[in-house]
Ligand SMILES: Nc1nc2c(ncn2[C@@H]2O[C@H](COP(=O)(O)OP(=O)(O)OP(=O)(O)O)[C@@H](O)[C@H]2O)c(=O)[nH]1
């Protein structure tokens with residue numbers, strides 16, 4: 001009998017949830033960056049094998065919300081967790097466990113039906129003693145079924161984590177067609193590629209202010225809008241003589257061509273959607 005079911009990764013922003021999701025799926029289905037709050041949707045990735053299907057739900061990092069968007073992202077995570085077979089709490093090896101982590105662990109008690117495991121991420125960033133002390137510190141905080149150290153960067157214990165999670169799944173026939181890797185549409189993935197390229201080139205608070213929407217997809221031509229919150233941010237994205245926008249376009253175009261397998265051409269527009277993170281109407285229009 002085959003096994004299939006759902007595991008969701010939760011944790012503070014920037015703890016490596018999306019990178020781990022990609023490593024388990026074996027393909028980039030979620031964007032990643034060193035800016036917190038990179039993920040803004042629950043993204044489903046699927047790891048397929050002959051006898052099992054592991055559906056991985058990558059979620060936005062949980063944090064104290066400062067905006068209506070932040071509040072909606074937190075609510076979205078809570079809603080996702082209700083249906084999980086397993087919840088994997090992610091905590092990086094190279095950061096002290098703090099109040100933010102403890103608050104999330106506390107919240108996990110509201111989901112008694114899901115099995116809980118703790119995952120220590122980014123073990124390549126520290127020595128073995130620090131990994132061991134992180135494992136012990138986590139063990140004190142909750143009654144985990146398992147605690148697993150991994151490094152997505154070095155492919156350390158990724159297969160082991162997959163086997164372990166699969167063994168915790170119910171017996172079930174396959175839930176998706178065998179070759180499916182994600183539920184995200186090509187349109188969503190294209191928008192996310194543009195946002196990832198932009199995130200990599202910005203500093204401070206601006207990353208939070210970005211959203212990307214698709215205006216038109218016509219054969220090999222794709223037109224997208226990068227939304228910012230204020231007029232002053234428009235200039236920053238465009239850069240001196242349009243240099244930054246041109247870099248963002250080139251980099252995302254390269255990544256999108258890998259996705260489509262075609263000589264796709266991007267056109268990017270920068271738009272001001274005033275204070276969209278706080279505006280219920282604009283949030284709705286941008287898909288939140
Ligand atoms: N060295 C190292 N860095 C990692 C590893 N996993 C993730 N990172 C880095 O950590 C940063 C955050 O990774 P993400 O996967 O985007 O983190 P996240 O938890 O999804 O973040 P949010 O979506 O903002 O909640 C990125 O710069 C990654 O490259 C790892 O195993 N080793």
Ligand SMILES: [Mg+2]
Nearest residue numbers: 017018038039
């Ligand atoms: Mg993420």
